[in-house]
Amino acid sequence: MMEIGLSHFLVVSTIVFLAGMFCVLTRRNAIGILMGVELILNSANLNYLAFARYSSVGYDGQMFAIFVIMLAAAEAAIGLAIVLGIYQTFHTIDVEATDTLRL
């Protein structure tokens, strides 16, 4: 059996980061894009926890992860409020349909 080490976590977090980036770039639905952003934030969280766990440098990493979770919640609240406002004026949350500012 192979031991699970720091590098495994880093590989997973990189995959999650790339998946989030892919999701942001390809989704047309505003909620889908916000989900991609959450994936990116969580890949960073994985990194913080893995580094803090495997390098014994105190609890800074865990602290950062908690703050990121908190801010992700705040950002989601504001994001959903904005998306709701968009739905009321545009009657869709497709980001290509709401692209009217470019002349």
Next chain:
Amino acid sequence: MELGPIESLSYFVPELILAISVIGLILADLVVRRKEQLGVAALVVVVLALIAVVWGLPGQGDAYLFNRMIVHDQYAVFFKVVFALATFATIWMSLDSREVEKVSRGEYYALLIASALGMFFMATATNLLMAYLALEFVSLTSYVLTGTLRHNRRSGEASLKYLIYGGVASGTMIYGMSWIYGITGTMDYAGINAALAAGQGTPLILFIAVLLTLAGFGYKIAAVPFHMWAPDVYTGAPIPVTAFLSVASKASGFALLLRFLYPALSTVGAGGQWQALGDGGWQQVVLLLSMVSMTIGNLAALQQDNIKRLLAYSSVAHAGYMLMGLAVLSDEGLRSILFYLVVYYLMNIGAFAIVMLVANSTGREDFDGFRGLAWRGGAIPAVAMAIFLFSLAGIPPFAGFIGKFYLFAAVIRADFYLLALVGGLNSVVSLYYYARIVRTMFLDQPAGGEGGVELDWSTGGLLAVLTLGTVVFGVYWAPVIALADRSARFFLG
């Protein structure tokens, strides 16, 4: 000097004033009937915070506060003054703006003050966690401020785009920060500096980590390739908010970026010269971002018909000019960036104040709204606009010329001739579209039906101060450069 939470409070009065007044404004919104009183109250609060910042100057030495989360030094004081002045001008404009009359103003002013509070933290953060929190604080309030015109399609669309780009940029940034944390084992800037100086981590991974982190900072200063949000957001947001984003938000991004790249990622080598730690690859990246930002910003601005959109691309180009001072990585470059931010504040707020004046009277923000402005009652605003635009283009004898002069001097002193050449060519290109607005205002005859433009005393007062500053600092700039010189000092412990 390092201070714990309780001893830090005496350094923390400006922030406390702002934080308490945010809550106060939201509560007052429930009872106050005449909402413009809230705007006046917000103005008073900002002045109080400004006094508290300057008042604390003589007695308080430099120190790390709250167990090294934030720092108090001359550099931070300089930026706090800039943020307070920018917020003051924004609230002043909001009191005159027709657009802002329609919004729920208690929340609007509370959000503006909250955003200023976040910027104060951006100027003082000396820890990756604090830097991230401060940046998100400013971003979240900005998203809401941008979308503050409810049931307005453009405003809603702008805030959605701002939110999406902002979320991706800050996510990328904290992913990069996690790698910096992994390499150095600390989040404290001084600790990062010490670890990198000791040669920890492979240069390639460090380079990628810094690159990812720069995404978040680059988005805040609207540098290419993280500028995509700027044109749409500037167009859709109410004009005072646009002015706030283009000046205060950009300055706060620079405050964070400079403190991250100078004290954390560089070190003062022999002979007092700054040197990048690691393989110094990020310095080349900043150089490239600077050249690309000004080129793309200026070329895109050539084709714009909406003045706000044109000024958005012009602000992207100005981020490029200011990055020149960062790319050379010297005290002189640092000083010239601080000087340029003061000048940029005067001329850019001034330009947006006139866009607001025209939009208030005519409801238009495009070239047609400006046609023959000088001949339909707007002679004074047209002259002031011409001064701001020529200053933005960097033509003597206005302050913008002196600002560019110091930036280019720093670049040439450091032997970055290619950068100086690109910057020089860009200044010539930018003159074309600034002069195009001036020509529309003075040489084109009004077609009739545009309506007159009236100058009321309060916008006139703001314009008088900004114009005076732009002209006077173009002739007598010694006090400002002395201030920038004094402020270009980081507290390194």
